[in-house]
Amino acid sequence: MELLDIIKPENQVFCKTKLMTDTPLSYCPGCGHGTAHNITMEVIDEMGIQEDTIGVAPVGCSVLAYDFMNIDMTQAAHGRAPAVATAIARTWPKKYVFTYQGDGDLAAIGTAETIHACNRGENIVIIFINNGIYGMTGGQMAPTTLEGMKSSTSPFGRDIKTMGSPLKMTELVAQLPGTYFVTRQAVHTHKHVRKAKKAIRQAFENLKLNKGISFVEIVSNCNSGWKMTPNDANEWMVDNMFPYYPLGDIKVNGKLK
């Protein structure tokens, strides 16, 4: 069986969604952002809602998300995406509105916007990439940086006494009645990617019910920030991030698990 007999259009079982542009991703090799972008757009593609989806990009590594996501998007000031999305969802109730944010954006400067959007139960999806570091600015400590984890602003490791504990934002928002679906996923293996995509699909489907926010955290690697190769970073993530940020659904259909 010659390769050329296999590689035929009719035999194709997987390729990039057309809801991702052809602009090369600006992310570092092996970064979870790329995977998260793609499964989000694959969900929107499969639901056939490109015309009714409006995305809100943050400030951080994914500030340029609108260069890659082939939908209407607006770029929010650092931390303010949930507020921006709130207004879009309120003035366009039939649209599918989502924010895509990093840990600095969502859990540091944007804490109030995150908590209050969740508390109001806005009809939006929040996709939250947690890689425990500020990537865009070169690897500083983030609210989710683990204890003892080195960064350019915690060069001797995060010291709980002076820098506080890593923030479990997802568990926090799960306590708010306004959140309907809260889950934590990952995208470093094919199994995890499939689950994460299913969760994102669930989140977007929930928008039809208008019963509150769907909050999907994706724990991801940051190869340049953690100063590791992608596969080493993924292993380190499993050994260190997952114990503190356990994967799985935290709240489904408005009920805590």
Add this chain to the structure above:
Amino acid sequence: MAKVKGAIVVDTEVCKGCEVCIPVCNDNVILMSKEVNRKGYHYAYMENPEACTGCTNCAIVCPDRAISVYRVKVST
């Protein structure tokens, strides 16, 4: 039972040589090329094309969606 044959096509210019696809391939199909692409990245290629079943594991974990997957049923 019908055997399945697969193959992947890697967009060698999009691939950033991150190697995340390698550990998820149960059949050790993929390795990194000796050559580098325009950006200086080694890129993924099928070292053992015969072993590929077209399961798409590598493609869906690839952050840059550099891999397209093909699969065809083969009557033994």
Add this chain to the structure above:
Amino acid sequence: MSELKLMKGNEALAEAAIRAGVDAYFGYPITPQTELIEYLMNEQTEKRTGMVCLQAESEIAAINMVYGAASTGKKVFTSSSSPGISLKQEGISYLAGAELPAVIVNVVRGGPGLGTIQPSQADYFQSVKGGGHGDYKLYVLAPSSVQEMSDFVEDAFDIAFKYRAPVLILSDGLIGQMMEKVKLKPQKKRRTDEEVIKECGSWATTGKTKNRERNIITSLDLQSEKMEARVHRLMKKYEQMEKEDLRFEKIQCDDAEYLIVAYGSSARISQKAVEMARAKGIKVGLLRPITLFPFPKKQLFKLADQVKGMLSVELNAGQMVEDVRLSVEFKVPVEHFGRTGGIIHTPEEILEALEQKIINNGTIRHHKTRESSIL
């Protein structure tokens, strides 16, 4: 048919917004403008016209909500007072940079810091010199009556959408909280989503349809050439504003030997001072800038050939006086008078200041007239 009502400035503005077919308001309580959001909530705007009305968790969240709705082409505004407007500055810079139409209302109170809740005009610099970062300006309307608080809402939105730019209505605690007769315009139908898409679909994020590329709202340009082009595009707008949308009022200036320059509540009080001066035989005129940007530079430059001196009357420690001096290019003395801390100056105080600082001070500087460099 239009209606005549007795209303507070803040409430007249809120009612005018509903009648102007505004789509959304995002606010936060702060004296002296809280009546605005209270009025809107009491009117149940969602029921009346479908207008969204939401109290945000902070002024920062509110201005970013404005940014969100504005990015989709909806007519949206917010209001606050001085400290809250300081919190909104980054968002306002984003609105300018991303070229989004929106209206911001500042009902100024005494500052700096927490300051006081009484009226002030000490946010002039923040308003016209750019309170946020970067090369941008705000089109600033300064109402001096409850009627103008009402009328300027629709004017502000017209400018905002004409230029795709944020517009500031700079009021103060006095105008915001005093009651006056106001003639309200009839209810204008709010645009349907289809009408919004038709009007703004070329740039707004209303959902990427098959027949067009995706729309992106951003103020980010990492390539300097593109960023410079963006800045030049903004500057062109401001030049056009200066050419086409400058607004001011001249009161008894034709025979004036001295000129008072004042806006908003100070203009009201200065009119009384002009009357009192003329009763004493002193020919004083008043130039009231209605837009603070664009500023009536040419008009002041011309008047400087006619009058012997000017007094800039503002409820602050001296801010607009600098722009008056720049406009007249020091051809005549320009001095400032203004109470601060929330105290409202009286006509008598203004007249006294005019006499002391301009008329009697004897140090009239003579300059030969020449073509102005800044016009």
